Amino acid sequence: MVNFNGSLRSQSDSKLTVDNRGYKYGDALFETLKVVNGKIFFWEDHYFRLMSSMRILRMDIPMNFTMEFLESEILKTLEANSLLQSSARVRLNVDRGEGGKYLPSDTAQVHFNISAEPHHDPFYTIDATAHCVVDLYKDYFVAPGLLSGLKSNNKAIQVIGSIYAKENDLDNCLVLNTNKSVIEALNGNLFLVKGDKIKTPPLEEGCLKGVMRKQILELLAKDVNVIVEEASISPFELQKADELFITNVIKGIVPITKYRKKVYGSDFAQSLVNKLNAKLRLLS
Incomplete structure (x- = not known):
């Protein structure tokens, strides 16, 4: 299940279209989060980086984009995917919606979507046999x-x-x-x-x-x-x-x-x- 602007949908019904500005122009930002048993690692740092990045891209930050609101939406997405009590990788994506060419139209509004997938390591480890x-x-x-x-x-x-x-x-x-x-x-x-x-x-x-x-x-x-x-x-x-x-x-x-x-x-x-x-x- 994908969280699209607070609404949980299947991936096939995610409502992302070819007119989405994130798809057309890369007019989007994202945070990749590690979550273990409902605890978002370093959430405050992720949140403030996202807000700072949105300001740099001159996105109009919605009034409801508080730390508490986005955290609750992340946890809601994890619960819908049966990942609330395990380790997960979460992507929080923010885009400027649809409308306009390079210049966004006056009707373009900031949207968010959240996806989650299982992640096998709850804590950080180094595999001594691995090569890089x-x-x-x-x-x-x-x-x-x-x-x-x-x-x-x-x-x-x-x-x-x-x-x-x-x-x-x-x-x-x-x-x-x-x-x-x-x-x-x-x-x-x-x-x-x-x-x-x-x-x-x-x-x-x-x-x-x-x-x-x-x-x-x-x-x-x-x-x-x-x-x-x-x-x-x-x-x-x-x-x-x-x-x-x-x-x-x-x-x-x-x-x-x-x-x-x-x-x-x-x-x-x-x-x-x-x-x-x-x-x-x-x-x-």
């Missing part, structure tokens, strides 16, 4: 700016980059900005570990304003044994790193195991996962 082989994706580059940091439906680089990764037997790719700095992976933010120094690209470089990125930076800020820096990462630094890992809300932390000829460990990433799960237990 990456390389640089250099066909297209991200231009830094406010729009590049949005979780919008304009994901052409991520789509064709994923196809490129599959064609080249890669598990992921690292994305470059127009200054040729490494800014993120196709599906998450990037962190680099070298000794006691941890680096991640700053938002000004064009990377996604990731919710999990924020959680990791908060955890690292409490660790007196490391030095954290939000700074540019050049491709040359990658092979000198001790560890590289990718972060997103669904998988948590994914260690990169190989970049070209360099093989990486995952001890620091594992220690972070343990701290992340401990934090979630306190919040539950």
